[in-house]
Structures are given as structure tokens and as C-alpha cells.
Amino acid sequence: MSASTAPLPAAAARPGLFGFNRAQAVGFALMLAAIVVLPHVLYPIFLMRILTAALFACAFNLMIGYVGLLSFGHAAFYGMGAYIGAWTLKVWHVDAVVAILLGGATGGLLGLALGYLAIRRSGIYFAMITLALAQMVYFFCVEAPFTGGEDGIQQVPRGTAFGIFPLHNDMAMYWLVAGVFLAGFLLIHRIIHSPFGQVLKAIRENEPRAISLGYRTQDYKLIAFVLSTFLSGVAGATTSIVFGIATLDGVASSRSGDVVLTTLLGGLGTVFGPVIGAAITTSMENYLAQFGSWVTVTQGAIFVICVLAFRRGVVGEIAAKLKLSL
Numbered sequence: 001m002s003a004s005t006a007p008l009p010a011a012a013a014r015p016g017l018f019g020f021n022r023a024q025a026v027g028f029a030l031m032l033a034a035i036v037v038l039p040h041v042l043y044p045i046f047l048m049r050i051l052t053a054a055l056f057a058c059a060f061n062l063m064i065g066y067v068g069l070l071s072f073g074h075a076a077f078y079g080m081g082a083y084i085g086a087w088t089l090k091v092w093h094v095d096a097v098v099a100i101l102l103g104g105a106t107g108g109l110l111g112l113a114l115g116y117l118a119i120r121r122s123g124i125y126f127a128m129i130t131l132a133l134a135q136m137v138y139f140f141c142v143e144a145p146f147t148g149g150e151d152g153i154q155q156v157p158r159g160t161a162f163g164i165f166p167l168h169n170d171m172a173m174y175w176l177v178a179g180v181f182l183a184g185f186l187l188i189h190r191i192i193h194s195p196f197g198q199v200l201k202a203i204r205e206n207e208p209r210a211i212s213l214g215y216r217t218q219d220y221k222l223i224a225f226v227l228s229t230f231l232s233g234v235a236g237a238t239t240s241i242v243f244g245i246a247t248l249d250g251v252a253s254s255r256s257g258d259v260v261l262t263t264l265l266g267g268l269g270t271v272f273g274p275v276i277g278a279a280i281t282t283s284m285e286n287y288l289a290q291f292g293s294w295v296t297v298t299q300g301a302i303f304v305i306c307v308l309a310f311r312r313g314v315v316g317e318i319a320a321k322l323k324l325s326l
Contacts, residue, residue, distance in 0.1 A: 020189070023324040027272050035178050044174040045242070050282045051181040052239040057262045057274030058188050059231035064260075065269035066192050067224050068204035069119075070127045072256050073134030076114070077107035077229040078236035079251030080137065085237025086153040086246035087146055096159045096167055100180060100237045107233020108226050110137070115225035119218060122207075131253065138251045152247030156240060173242060180238050184231050189271055191227065200224055265306055267313025270326050276314050280306075 020028055038047055056078055063069050085103030088094050094102070118129040141147045148154070158167035167173045191197050202210045203217050210217050240246040249255065258281070266277025284302060288295045310317040319326040 021325055023319075023322075023326055024189075024271060027326055031272070031275065032182075035182070039171060039174050044170040046282070046286055048174055048177045048242045049239075049286075050279050051177050052235050052242065053259075053262065053282050054275040054278035055181050055184045055238070056232055056235035057259055057266065057278050058185060059228045059235065060259045061263050061268065061270075061274045062188055062191065062224060062228045062231075064263065065273075066197065066200045066204060067221055069122065069221065069225070070260075071130040071225075071228075072127045072253070072260075073114070073130030073132075073137075074229070074232055074259055075251050075253060075255035076134040076137035077111055077232040078255060078259075079141065079246075079248075080110055081107040081233025081236030082240040082246040082250040083141065083147050083153065083236075084233075086156040086240040089159055089241060090153060090156050093157075093159065095163055096161050096176065096241055099159075099241060100234055103237020103240075104230045104234035107236065108230035110233075111226045111229025112222075115222050115229070119222050119225060131256075134251070134253065134256060138248070138253070141248060141251050147246075147248075150248065152245055153240070154245050156244045156246065158241055158244070167241075177238055177242060180234065184234060185275075188231070191224075192271070196220070196223075261303065263313075265303065265310075265313060267310075267316030267319070267326075270313065270315045270319060272326050273313050273315040280314070 035047075035051075056074075060071070060074050063071055063074075081103035084106040085099045088102050089096065089099040114130070114133045118126055118133065121129055142149060146153075158173055160166050161172075161176050165172060165176075167176060192200070199210065199215055199220050202213075202215070203220060207217055236246075236250055239250075262277040262281045263274050264277070265280055266275065267273030284299050285295075288298050291298055306314070312320055315326050318324075
């Protein structure tokens with residue numbers, strides 16, 4: 001048996017609390033400790049950018065990492081979630097948690113409609129269909145009155161959470177964002193370690209064989225797509241509330257490209273890869289901004305170095321070296 005197909009050691013593979021094996025439990029504990037400690041060291045706004053980007057990347061990774069479907073149109077669900085979350089909070093004055101859930105529901109319903117059309121194809125054809133459908137959503141947002149066109153929806157109030165906790169303070173908002181991220185992260189972890197998730201992995205590895213075993217693979221892929229788009233909408237709505245604005249940047253094709261790079265950098269098909277990828281890319285955007293027009297050149301060089309040095313992504317390479325499941 002080759003090293004790549006050898007089973008994990010029993011201690012590493014044995015599931016524990018919430019389905020975490022030992023290595024994943026340690027990783028989750030470290031991540032949880034960082035979430036609690038870092039707002040006392042770094043700016044909460046910066047950390048909230050990381051957490052929302054990480055949730056979006058985790059949602060995207062559910063599709064590409066565990067189903068094997070590359071979507072070039074996930075910005076449509078992220079951006080529409082941002083618009084609906086911002087609009088309902090500003091116009092309807094709903095609770096911030098309700099606005100986030102409405103943003104997620106918008107992403108999920110849009111994913112159901114577009115996924116029904118796209119999921120019938122695979123490979124590059126699926127990627128191109130999602131890109132085309134996302135462009136349609138982008139032009140809809142340019143013309144739709146409620147989006148504000150080029151100006152977007154501005155001055156979105158943060159409101160309150162559960163009708164009790166005011167979110168005007170950055171720290172209060174941070175704990176809500178952290179709660180949303182952890183809920184999404186644990187949901188994704190539970191999905192991929194459930195019997196449903198095992199079927200998704202089987203489809204990724206060999207779809208014809210999964211069909212021969214009696215699984216309706218199209219249905220499984222559509223459900224996974226809707227779950228992914230729901231969480232993307234949640235990430236978009238949360239971001240719009242944090243920064244008080246929703247613009248066309250959220251539905252632009254560049255946003256889809258960013259999440260692809262983030263996931264690849266962290267490690268496809270790993271639980272913690274998208275989180276590490278989001279931390280790296282957001283940190284580069286923040287700390288390299290002083291280089292002005294050279295920032296994109298610097299980012300490109302760093303990405304090239306990371307891809308050459310970490311072919312499986314940062315977490316993927318670490319997991320392979322230590323023979324762990326992360």
C-alpha cells in the first residue's frame with residue numbers, strides 16, 4: 001500500500017467530540033483560543049474581515065474540496081446575501097441575526113435556482129456555466145433599484161442582535177461575527193463527516209461508481225451546492241453589516257477569483273485550510289497596502305512562491321508531512 005493511500009494511525013483517525021479526530025480537535029482548540037485572545041491584540045475590524053472571508057472560503061471549499069466541482073460564480077451568492085442583509089436591516093430595521101439569516105436564505109434560494117441549471121454539467125463546463133450565471137446576477141445588481149447601482153447600499157446600521165445586544169461597539173459586533181463563523185465552520189465539519197459527506201467524497205473520487213451503487217448523484221451535488229451558497233450568503237450578509245455597506249464589488253467576478261485563490265492557498269479538501277488561506281490573503285491585503293500600485297505585484301509573487309512551496313496548500317502540506325487529517 002502506498003503512502004498516499006495508507007490509513008491514518010488509529011489515534012489520528014478516531015473521531016471524538018463533534019466528529020473531530022485528535023489532530024482536528026487540537027487545531028480547533030487553537031483556532032478557538034486565537035478567536036478569544038486576538039481581539040485584545042489586533043483591531044477587531046481586521047479580525048472580522050478574516051472571519052467573514054474564512055466562512056466564505058469554507059463554504060466554497062465544501063464544493064470544490066469535497067464534491068470536486070469548481071465554481072467561478074460564488075460571488076453571486078455572497079454578493080446577493082450582502083445586498084439582502086444590508087437592505088432588510090436598513091429599510092425593514094430587522095434584527096441583525098434575522099438579516100444575516102435572510103442573506104443566507106437568499107444565497108440558498110439563488111443557489112437552488114442556478115444550481116439546478118448548472119449541476120447537470122461537470123468539469124470546465126460547470127465552471128463556465130456558473131461564471132455566466134454569476135455575470136447575469138452582476139448585471140441584475142447594476143440595474144436593480146434596491147441595490148443602489150454603482151453607489152451600493154450605504155450607511156447600513158448594525159442594529160441589535162436578538163433584540164437585546166447593541167452592535168455599535170466593534171467588540172460586540174466581533175463576538176457576533178465569531179459566533180456566526182463558528183456555527184458555519186461546525187456545520188460544514190459535521191456535513192463532511194456525516195454519511196452524506198462520505199457520499200460527496202465518493203462522487204468526487206469516482207462518480208460513475210457512486211451511480212452504480214444506486215446513489216442519485218445529481219441530487220447530492222445539488223444539496224451540497226445549496227448548502228455552500230447558503231453559507232456564502234451568510235458570509236456576505238455578515239460582511240455588509242460589519243462595514244455598513246454593500247456594493248457591486250461583492251458580486252464581481254474578482255470576488256470569485258479571490259475565494260478560489262484563498263482556498264487553494266490554504267489547502268483544498270482540508271477543514272482548516274480555508275481559514276488559514278483567508279488569514280494569509282487578508283493579512284497581505286492589509287499590511288501590503290502601503291506599497292501602493294506594487295501591492296498586486298507583491299501579492300502575485302507571494303502566491304507563486306506559496307504554490308511552488310506548498311503544492312497541496314499550507315495546511316495540506318503540513319497534514320501530509322505529519323500524516324494527519326486536518
